[in-house]
Amino acid sequence: MSDVTLGGPEASVTLMREELVSLCHRVLKRYGFSEPHVEAVSDALVAAEMDGSRSHGLYRLLGFVDTLNNGGVVPDAEPAVEDTAASVVKVDAKGGFSPYAFRQGVPGLVSKAKASGVAILAINHCVHGTALWVEIERLTREGLVAIACNPTQSYMAPHGGREPLLGTNPIAFGWPRLNEDPYVFDFATSAIARGDIELYRRQGKDIPLGWGVDRDGVPTQDPGEVLDHGAMLPFGEHKGSALAIMIELIAGPLIGDMLSVESSEHDQGRGSLPYHGELIIAMDPARIAGGDAPGHMLRSERLFELVQQQGARLSSQRRYKARRRHLEQGVTLSRSLYDDILNLAS
Template identity: 55%
Template sequence: MAQLSLEDTRILAQNILRHHDFSEEQVAAIADVMVAGQRDECASHGLYRLLGCIATLNAGKVVPDAQPEIIDVAPALLKVDAKGGFSPLAFRRGLPLALEKARQNGLSAFAINHCVHFSALWVEIEDITAAGMVALACNPSHAWVAPAGGSKPLFGTNPFAFGWPRAGQLPFVFDFATSAIARGDIELHRREERPVPLGWGINDGGQPTTDAAAILSGAMLTFGGHKGSALSAMIELIAGPLIGDFTSAESKDWDHGAGALPYHGELIIILDPQRFLGDQATEHLARAEPLFTAMAQNGRLPSQRRYEARQRSQQQGITLPDTLYRDLLALLD
């Protein structure tokens, strides 16, 4: 295992992106998201994603110097056209106006269009809860996941994330794929030649398998059977046609076999407790705390593992498998 400080982790990500001619704004936004994933021990959304980012660039499927455009649609609605670039800079550009609209109206909807997407949604959710807001976010991806009862890919992994601010504490956040597992986790199992649990996916013949490579060429499964399938369909609709962007099937067609990262949109909804509750906001937000205490019957809340990992990484740095570290250094050649 290779050991790196968080600063060295950031420098490595930035150097690789600069080497491949990403603009400085894109470099900063992308590296911040990857370092956050690595710091919180979310390996499938950390530096590993650089491999996919550079492969997507080499396939001609992302614009490395894209300048996102903010489109002020309505009092509580805005869009940011990512112009074919990765999503983090588009989010960064649109967030201040989205927060302002939420403060004025009580809520705002923030759509990102025409973006290439690799990042975990919890990073964005934490930026919103840091402003004292409640937040939801979702997006499609590539058609990798079979609907309930099916055997052919139709849905994306279609993550959904939620965040709730907590006074004097880290926020309550969850972020999960509506597939049984994130695709990046299956890819990591394939790289390490490890079997996956039954229930993660099926082979191209529609049969259950523990072979990660067979799932990647077959289909992933939704979590919770028909319930996860319905949630995945909802995300296809509200973060696809509703915002004028691709479904997961359309993203896969657009890829046309290039093997690039997904190209689609994202929908973010922000709610301001102060506008909903006025002078009683502090009182009612505090009523959530007994709920969180009662939820922690298994010893932790969602995101608690990440927060503990964050503290370790800030003190000790991060570790990377030697094979991944060598593959990352090769991107500097």
């Protein structure tokens, strides 16, 4: 443990990256996850923590262990990779967490995208609880443009509705850049990620209005009411709602997997992390743009420069800054969260 700040409710612990990895490994091994799952899940959680994405960082270990204890995940599942078409790879996660299934499917996805220009990776029967941008960045390192999305459970009401029906349904996009961090965004189609509302409840804080409604469909600032009895709300009203429905369809029935409402029915009230599918699309500029692909890709830099000249921030810039800072200074966890994670490891 690198550093401990004591005193009062804000007591905290600062850990370096290797200590975060070790902590994840201790917890996951303690609960019987196989080595490939330990490695893949730890990498995803630590990446989020290093980038300041607290709702998808080590806090998720609590939900991962709860999901295992509820019978909602197979800790040693061995994904089955199937070559189904010239531009399609399918991976049956066999009820395991998605990061290992993604790792198993990536080689085929990259190969097919570079051969055909566009390829799809469909992950089925996975339990999902990690950030999509981790996967997107992996594909941009191959020079690919990528999109990923997935349903969740029925946490969110459609615009104009009041009952939870849609998932928070994140979507992520990545664009590789020469000698620069890739342009990446990853956001839920809900007004905020569910994990953020969980963190507000953990800290005993009110959420902003507009994030959710209570059991009667009335806007509320009580995170517990939204999570346990009410519904989350889409961002951008009908626009976020329409995007969420699109993701339900293309990452659900299109790939032979569940809608969010079906995932909730599958859970049977156990409170496990969502069980569903994931869709990843990879595009190769070299095949699509042709011989002058590098020149066309460089034209994107003009757009990025013009955005920044207006004082606007490119997506993920804040994450990259946090990553560099945390690599040098370590990540600070609240003492209460650190103690909860240590309890899991012991």
